[in-house]
Structure formats: C-alpha cells, structure tokens
Amino acid sequence: MLRDSIILYLVVFFMLSMAACGSSSDSSVSNLSGAIAIDGSSTVYPVTEAVAEEFQIANPDTRVTVGVSGTGGGFTKFCVSDTDISGASRPIKDNERELCAENGVEFIELRVGLDGLAVVKNKDNNYLNDLSMDQLAKVWGPASEDSVMKWSQVDSSFPAEDIDLYGPGTDSGTFDFFTEEVNGEGGASRGDYTPSEDDNVLVTGIAGNEHSMGYFGYAYYAENMDTLGIIKVNGVTPSNETVSNGSYALSRPLYIYVSINSLQKKEQVLEFVRYYLSDEGIAMVIEVGYSNVPVDELEASRRTVEESVQ
Amino acid sequence: MSDLSGSSRTDIKSQSSMFKTSLALRHFRGRVFYGVCLAGSLVGILLLIVLMNDIRQDGFEYFSRHFFTNYPSRKPEIAGFRGAIMGTLWVMTIVAATAFPIGVGAALYLEEYAKKNRLTSLIQTNISNLAGVPSIVFGILGLQLFVRGTIGYGPAICIGESCGFGRSVMSGALTLTLLILPVVIVASQEAIKSVPPSIREASYGVGATRWQTVSSHVLPQAMPGIMTGMILALSRAIGETAPIIMIGALTFVAFSPETPLDPFTAMPIQVLNWVSRPQAEFHDLAATGIVVLLITLLTMNTLAVVLRIKLGRESAR
Numbered sequence: 183m184l185r186d187s188i189i190l191y192l193v194v195f196f197m198l199s200m201a202a203c204g205s206s207s208d209s210s211v212s213n214l215s216g217a218i219a220i221d222g223s224s225t226v227y228p229v230t231e232a233v234a235e236e237f238q239i240a241n242p243d244t245r246v247t248v249g250v251s252g253t254g255g256g257f258t259k260f261c262v263s264d265t266d267i268s269g270a271s272r273p274i275k276d277n278e279r280e281l282c283a284e285n286g287v288e289f290i291e292l293r294v295g296l297d298g299l300a301v302v303k304n305k306d307n308n309y310l311n312d313l314s315m316d317q318l319a320k321v322w323g324p325a326s327e328d329s330v331m332k333w334s335q336v337d338s339s340f341p342a343e344d345i346d347l348y349g350p351g352t353d354s355g356t357f358d359f360f361t362e363e364v365n366g367e368g369g370a371s372r373g374d375y376t377p378s379e380d381d382n383v384l385v386t387g388i389a390g391n392e393h394s395m396g397y398f399g400y401a402y403y404a405e406n407m408d409t410l411g412i413i414k415v416n417g418v419t420p421s422n423e424t425v426s427n428g429s430y431a432l433s434r435p436l437y438i439y440v441s442i443n444s445l446q447k448k449e450q451v452l453e454f455v456r457y458y459l460s461d462e463g464i465a466m467v468i469e470v471g472y473s474n475v476p477v478d479e480l481e482a483s484r485r486t487v488e489e490s491v492q
Numbered sequence: 493m494s495d496l497s498g499s500s501r502t503d504i505k506s507q508s509s510m511f512k513t514s515l516a517l518r519h520f521r522g523r524v525f526y527g528v529c530l531a532g533s534l535v536g537i538l539l540l541i542v543l544m545n546d547i548r549q550d551g552f553e554y555f556s557r558h559f560f561t562n563y564p565s566r567k568p569e570i571a572g573f574r575g576a577i578m579g580t581l582w583v584m585t586i587v588a589a590t591a592f593p594i595g596v597g598a599a600l601y602l603e604e605y606a607k608k609n610r611l612t613s614l615i616q617t618n619i620s621n622l623a624g625v626p627s628i629v630f631g632i633l634g635l636q637l638f639v640r641g642t643i644g645y646g647p648a649i650c651i652g653e654s655c656g657f658g659r660s661v662m663s664g665a666l667t668l669t670l671l672i673l674p675v676v677i678v679a680s681q682e683a684i685k686s687v688p689p690s691i692r693e694a695s696y697g698v699g700a701t702r703w704q705t706v707s708s709h710v711l712p713q714a715m716p717g718i719m720t721g722m723i724l725a726l727s728r729a730i731g732e733t734a735p736i737i738m739i740g741a742l743t744f745v746a747f748s749p750e751t752p753l754d755p756f757t758a759m760p761i762q763v764l765n766w767v768s769r770p771q772a773e774f775h776d777l778a779a780t781g782i783v784v785l786l787i788t789l790l791t792m793n794t795l796a797v798v799l800r801i802k803l804g805r806e807s808a809r
Binding site for chain 1: 563564565566659740741742743744745746747755765767768769770771772775
C-alpha cells in the first residue's frame with residue numbers, strides 16, 4: 183500500500199506534465215523546419231524576439247530560440263558554432279574575431295538598427311536642458327569623484343544643489359558605450375553614483391529627486407515621459423531622425439552577426455535573416471523603440487546576405 | 493505534632509518570603525516570552541500576506557486562459573507563459589526522478605551500511621558543506637559537466653558532433669539535481685535516524701536479512717520524513733534562476749520541449765525577463781507569472797503535508 187501510494191504520486195506527477203503537453207501540431211503553413219539558435223546582447227534582444235515571434239508563427243515547424251547572454255557572452259557561443267546568429271550592441275572585438283577564425287567560423291556583420299542613449303533628468307528640473315559632451319564628462323568623469331559634487335561646479339548658471347546620479351552597473355554594455363563616448367575610455371567613470379542593472383530602478387530614483395540625472399536606453403525614457411525629462415546633448419534632442427542620421431552623439435549601433443556556414447547549410451537560417459531584413463521584419467526595430475538604419479545601408483545588407491549564399 | 497506543623501509553617505513562611513516579591517515579575521516574564529514568540533510567528537505570516545496582497549493587485553489582470561496556452565510575445569496582451577510552464581514541468585519531473593533514488597540511496601548507505609569511521613565522517617561533513625554552496629557555483633559545475641560533457645581534464649564525452657547534453661532540459665535538470673541532493677540526503681538521513689533501533693532489532697531477531705530489514709521496515713517508516721524533505725527540496729529547485737541561466741536556459745522559446753535534449757526556458761527566467769522590460773504591462777505579466785509560480789509551490793507543499801499524514805498513518809498500522 184505504501185509502494186502503491188508512491189507509484190500513485192509519480193503517476194499523478196507524470197499525468198499532470200503530460201496533460202499540459204497536449205501538443206498542438208497543426209498542419210504547417212510552410213514546409214520550413216529545423217532549429218535556429220540565437221543569442222547575444224540584451225539590447226538587440228527585443229528586436230530579435232519580435233522578428234522570431236512573427237517568423238515562428240509563419241513557419242510553425244521551425245524552432246527559433248533566443249538567449250540573452252550579453253554581447254560578449256553571445257560571441258563566445260557564436261565563435262564555437264553553438265549559435266547561428268549573435269546579437270551585438272558593439273562591433274566584434276579583435277580577440278573575438280580571432281576566436282571565430284580559430285574555429286573556422288566565418289560570418290557577416292549586419293547593422294539592423296540604432297539605439298539612442300537618453301540622458302534624463304527629473305520632470306521638475308528646469309536648468310538641465312542642454313549639456314555639451316564636455317559638461318557630461320565633467321559630471322561623469324573618473325576625476326570628478328568626490329570633487330564635483332554641486333551642479334554649480336558644472337556650469338556657473340546652475341544652482342548649488344547636490345548632484346545625484348543614476349546609471350547602469352559596470353557589467354552593462356550601456357555603461358561601456360557611455361563611458362567610451364563621454365569619458366573617452368570604456369569603463370572609466372566616477373564610482374559615486376547609484377548603479378543598477380535594472381533600468382526601472384534608475385527611473386524610480388531619478389523620479390524621486392529634482393536634482394538628479396541618469397542615462398539608459400531611449401525606450402525606458404519613452405515609457406516614463408510623465409516623470410522624466412530629456413536632456414539635449416550638444417543641442418540635439420534624441421529622436422528617430424537624429425539617432426538614425428547620426429547627428430545625436432550618443433547613438434549606438436545594433437548588429438546581428440550571422441554565420442555564413444549556417445546561411446549556406448540551413449535553409450531556415452537564410453529565410454530567417456531574409457525576413458529580419460525585409461520591410462516587415464525591420465519595422466520591428468521601430469516598434470520596440472529603436473531607430474532605423476538608412477535605407478541604402480539596408481539595401482546593402484540585403485545584398486550581402488544574398489552574395490554570401492552564392 | 494503541633495510543634496512540627498508550627499515549625500514547618502514558619503519554614504514555608506520564610507521560604508515564601510524569599511520568593512514573594514518575584515512572583516508577579518516571573519509571570520510578567522512568562523507573558524513577555526509568549527509575546528516575543530507570537531510576534532516572531534506573526535512576522536512570517538504578515539510578510540506572506542503583504543506579499544500576496546502586493547502580487548494580487550497587479551497579478552490577476554493577465555490571469556486568463558491564454559496566459560497558459562500562449563508563448564511569449566512582444567505584445568503583452570497576447571504574451572503567455574506556456575513555454576516556461578512546460579520547461580519547468582519537464583525539468584522538475586527529471587529532477588524528482590533522479591534526486592529521489594540517488595539521495596535516498598546515499599542516505600541509506602550512510603545510515604545503515606557505512607562503518608562509522610573517518611572516511612564516513614569526512615563524506616558526511618562534505619555533504620553538509622555542499623548544502624551551503626551558492627547556487628551559481630552549481631551552475632558553473634553543470635555548464636562544464638553536463639552542457640560540455642567534460643570533467644575539466646581530458647577530452648569531452650562526445651557522440652558524433654555533439655558533446656555533453658548541450659543547453660538542454662537534461663543539463664538543467666541534472667544541475668538542479670546536484671543542487672538539491674545535499675538537502676535530500678540530509679533530510680532522508682534524519683528520517684532514517686528517527687526509526688527506532690528496536691524495529692531493526694526485532695526484524696533481525698526473526699531472521700530477516702539486512703536488505704529485508706531496510707526495504708520492508710526502515711524505509712517505509714522513514715518515508716513520510718523523506719517525502720517531506722524531497723518536496724521541500726523540489727520547491728527550492730523550482731524557483732532557482734541563477735544556475736539554469738548559467739547553463740544556458742533561453743529567454744525566447746516559442747515551443748514546448750518534446751525530448752529531454754530540447755532547449756527550454758523556465759518560469760523564473762521568463763519572470764525575470766518581463767520584469768526587466770520598460771513597459772509597465774510586462775511588469776503586470778511578471779506578477780501573474782509569480783502568482784502561477786507561487787500556486788505551483790503551494791500545491792507542492794500541500795502535497796508534502798498530505799503525503800506525510802497519509803504515509804505516517806499507513807506505517808503506523
């Protein structure tokens with residue numbers, strides 16, 4: 183009887199899992215099948231996810247998986263042929279290029295969009311409207327730690343209020359990009375700011391103090407316009423247009439790297455990339471809150487894909 | 493007599509005069525201690541109520557049929573939890589199926605068969621130490637051992653092109669098994685220890701072998717305790733994120749695993765992904781995901797209590 187109840191428990195457990203399994207394999211719309219493994223940057227993730235979602239609906243027999251290992255983590259997998267496509271929020275580094283070469287992984291680089299970094303302030307703040315890159319460097323530079331503590335030190339027209347800063351943690355690609363562009367060296371930043379990997383925490387922090395400032399992806403500003411204000415950089419407000427044409431200083435490229443071997447041998451990967459670069463696919467870039475690459479660059483990318491499979 | 497009773501009365505009087513002043517104080521201390529204990533247990537319950545209330549407020553907006561049937565989506569109104577639920581069910585089934593025999597086997601060996609010597613106590617100490625190792629460390633171990641199929645030295649174990657189990661359900665499940673094994677072993681040992689020695693002696697007394705004693709007396713008596721430990725350990729495993737992110741569980745998986753070697757996602761990973769998005773709708777979706785995770789957890793704990801009562805009654809018969 184004891185053994186019975188254990189068996190009963192196991193049976194119930196399995197039945198529960200199987201019942202939920204009731205697979206819904208409808209007649210397929212297309213005959214494309216097989217796996218497409220994607221990993222990489224968390225910044226590119228929303229675009230890839232949106233494209234993957236639509237592609238999966240149109241091709242129910244394919245299996246698209248998207249991971250979020252970060253740009254660097256993505257390349258470590260991509261260069262040992264673990265994945266077919268890798269998302270990146272910066273160009274591939276030399277050591278990553280070498281790793282790919284060692285393992286015979288050839289790839290093409292496609293720029294799919296641009297992400298503007300928003301420098302934001304509290305909604306009630308009325309003096310932080312337009313900052314030059316030099317002023318930003320004065321606020322965020324490593325030399326300013328424990329010395330530049332009041333806004334009046336940044337510009338004499340600003341009030342003598344305490345500077346209160348919020349930004350992403352040092353593991354983030356956003357941090358690398360911002361420090362590289364503003365302070366001239368990736369990773370060089372003052373340490374006395376409130377860091378968080380969760381951008382929603384930064385939003386809450388900035389919304390709570392009138393004299394605060396922070397930076398993160400534009401999409402987080404777009405969702406929180408009621409509590410945050412935007413700061414112009416060198417007189418330019420980030421928008422789809424200024425980010426696209428590069429006139430906004432803090433716009434970073436979003437790439438996908440595609441293995442040529444996968445493109446040639448796996449039909450589903452080729453179709454996926456074609457869909458990604460199609461008008462319908464590339465529209466997802468805008469839908470998730472990023473900016474388009476110029477049309478001629480998109481055309482060039484499409485040609486690169488077709489040439490690599492000939 | 494009167495002398496005696498008189499003297500004993502003064503005795504009592506002198507004694508009670510020694511204690512008289514502190515009686516009220518002692519009662520007061522007793523009441524304070526009662527209060528502290530009550531407050532201690534109320535804190536836990538209050539926290540749970542606050543947590544449940546907090547989640548209830550945002551958690552039920554998306555609580556609908558399609559939350560259980562749809563896969564993740566960029567549109568919050570059609571995004572669902574199915575891939576995560578299926579991934580977690582697959583993983584937990586394999587974890588239960590592997591952790592139970594290995595854990596109970598190890599506990600039986602240590603309690604019933606092993607000689608009490610230095611080697612045994614070394615093993616014992618290390619099992620207890622393993623229970624305190626942070627879960628991310630198990631993730632790194634799992635990545636090496638199961639995903640890549642190497643032990644750090646020498647070549648990987650490969651079948652054809654693929655080495656190890658890859659980033660699959662199997663790798664995730666075996667990693668979580670390693671994570672909870674120490675807890676299962678220690679809980680099972682405690683349960684086995686609590687079986688009175690007289691039962692073993694009686695069994696040996698009527699000529700039963702060691703195997704017969706263990707299988708038909710010790711194990712059934714210990715089973716309620718073992719099951720409780722087992723299910724509490726599974727409850728821990730179901731909420732773990734760090735080790736399975738490490739071994740490469742994915743974020744967007746719009747299909748359910750069909751074999752143990754398929755890629756997967758799990759409930760805590762999906763929740764984490766939703767929480768870290770800018771749109772408030774996704775935060776509500778995350779809350780709904782947490783509700784589902786909590787319900788699963790509470791169901792498992794209820795099962796533990798029911799099993800304990802039921803098995804306890806049976807072995808008492």
